[in-house]
Amino acid sequence: xxxxxxxxxxxxxxxxxxxxxxxxxxxxxxxxxxxxxxxxxxxxxxxxxxxxxxxxxxxxxxxxxxxxxxxxxxxxxxxxxxxxxxxxxxxxxxxxxxxxxxxxxxxxxxxxxxxxxxx
Amino acid sequence: xxxxxxxxxxxxxxxxxxxxxxxxxxxxxxxxxxxxxxxxxxxxxxxxxxxxxxxxxxxxxxxxxxxxxxxxxxxxxxxxxxxxxxxxxxxxxxxxxxxxxxxxxx
Numbered sequence: 001x002x003x004x005x006x007x008x009x010x011x012x013x014x015x016x017x018x019x020x021x022x023x024x025x026x027x028x029x030x031x032x033x034x035x036x037x038x039x040x041x042x043x044x045x046x047x048x049x050x051x052x053x054x055x056x057x058x059x060x061x062x063x064x065x066x067x068x069x070x071x072x073x074x075x076x077x078x079x080x081x082x083x084x085x086x087x088x089x090x091x092x093x094x095x096x097x098x099x100x101x102x103x104x105x106x107x108x109x110x111x112x113x114x115x116x117x118x119x
Numbered sequence: 120x121x122x123x124x125x126x127x128x129x130x131x132x133x134x135x136x137x138x139x140x141x142x143x144x145x146x147x148x149x150x151x152x153x154x155x156x157x158x159x160x161x162x163x164x165x166x167x168x169x170x171x172x173x174x175x176x177x178x179x180x181x182x183x184x185x186x187x188x189x190x191x192x193x194x195x196x197x198x199x200x201x202x203x204x205x206x207x208x209x210x211x212x213x214x215x216x217x218x219x220x221x222x223x224x225x
Contacts, residue, residue, distance in 0.1 A: 046206070046217055046218070046219050046220055047155075047163065047206055047208070047217040047220075048217065049208075049214055049215040049216065049217065052215075060213050061213075062213075062214040063120075063213075063214060064214070096162055096163075098162075103151075103168070103169075103210060104151065104153075104210025104211075104215055105153040105165060105168040105169075105208070105210050106153075106155075106163075106165060107165045107168075107174065109162035109163060109164070110162065111161075111162060112162050
């Protein structure tokens with residue numbers, strides 16, 4: 001049974017760095033074909049793909065956010081950590097991590113965590 | 120970036136109705152098109168991948184078709200639990216992009 005869960009702060013101040021952890025079970029990020037991605041959704045708005053890390057350690061980022069994003073994969077802990085720098089109120093959103101079989105679709109999702117950016 | 124355009128934005132339907140949602144890509148994406156269902160306060164759920172493959176556990180009343188730039192999601196007989204927002208997503212190239220969503224309401 002595959003599960004994922006996001007954890008991290010619910011409130012960050014503008015210009016601060018956000019660190020979110022995705023802890024998963026039921027699969028290994030060292031298994032061929034497996035990936036873990038991050039997707040966010042501002043309140044009442046559309047989904048936005050942010051990043052995806054593959055079992056090969058290959059990392060892909062949204063070009064518009066690439067300069068602000070960093071992924072860290074810890075296979076032994078079954079975790080993927082997303083860091084986003086220079087947070088702004090427009091980054092207020094629910095952040096999801098999700099499992100992918102390397103084909104770019106996301107078949108298992110975490111429950112999401114709402115991050116509010118406000119002073 | 121590939122732009123994904125869904126229509127309609129809002130759809131009012133009744134239980135038992137046949138419902139069709141359209142998604143258009145701004146350029147060819149072959150069949151790298153996925154459909155998700157999202158209910159309020161919940162994470163999206165994968166329904167269809169590869170334009171027409173039904174995800175395991177998804178009822179057969181859901182079907183997808185299309186290739187290239189035009190795709191459709193069809194619900195053959197709308198059930199009460201199908202009232203939700205539906206999203207298309209292209210996985211042809213980075214950055215993966217989603218459509219603007221279609222909200223299906225009673």
